[in-house]
Amino acid sequence: MVVSLPITPQLQRQLEAWLQEDLGRGDLTASALQGCHGAAHWIAKADGQFCGGVFLEPMVRALDPLAQVRLLVAEGERVASGQRVLELEGAATALVAVERTALNLAMRLSGIATATAALVAGLDGTGVRLADTRKTTPGLRQLEKYAVRCGGGINHRLGLDDAAMLKENHLAWAGGVEAAITAVRASAPWPARVIVEAETEAEAMAAVQAGADGVLLDEFSPQELAVLVPRLRDQARGRDHAAPVVLEASGIHPDALAAYAATGIDLISTSAPVTRSSWLDLSMRFAGAAG
Helix, strand or coil: CCCCCCCCHHHHHHHHHHHHHHHCCCCCCHHHCCCCEEEEEEEECCCEECCCHHHHHHHHCCCCCCCEEEECCCCCCEECCCCEEEEEEEEHHHHHHHHHHHHHHHHHHHHHHHHHHHHHHHCCCCCCEEECCCCCCCCCHHHHHHHHHHCCCECCCCCCCCCEEECHHHHHHHCCHHHHHHHHHHHCCCCCCEEEEECCHHHHHHHHHCCCCEEEEECCCHHHHHHHHHHHHHHHHCCCCCCCCEEEEECCCHHHHHHHHCCCCCEEECCHHHHCCCCCCEEEEEEEECC
């Protein structure tokens, strides 16, 4: 799966800030490498989905504007243990200075992509999509959600300004489902979607009746959803406007993906690829002098 993420000025500054965190007052090993021009490559040390190689070039070029990076596999592509994933060359001082930060980032993102791909595979052929959540590492949300896309998932809202999701506390403080939806509709831009997180059948039915664009059905079993989803579809068909309601399951058990998909839901959202994934081990290997 080929996915791209533009290197915006903001992202470039973020990458350079992470690099500077490691450099501090300067790499104390640099004096041993002055004047050396080197070549190296990265290899995968485990099977998985590769993600994050695209961030190496802007990082290494911050230290050596003439450095070259050649990706050997696409972002999101499956790799095998021992496979070479990219090659790079440039000033040796730049290559070793960027090594740890760039590898750490790629290993983290590759782990998320790999975990996502495993769940997406469990939904293959069902038509149900897998989405992420806002349970992300502060400062890394954009990249972690990018990794989910590299694994074949889709992104839920990036932030609070993407869509209005009314949860338990919103509903309690606003005075119920209808009051909360009415207040949001009165102030939000017209393209904004309103989603209600429902923990009971009554909340879900009230959300559809009140005109929610989506209902997130939290911690329902597949057996409960198999009964509830058709009822919600029927309720939605009786609404004043014709737009269908998107039904989403969360709080799911990953080993029961097929059972959830068979209930007729549109979407499964989970934080597991971000919060529970392991890093995919990658390593940089010296390839000799270059140029």
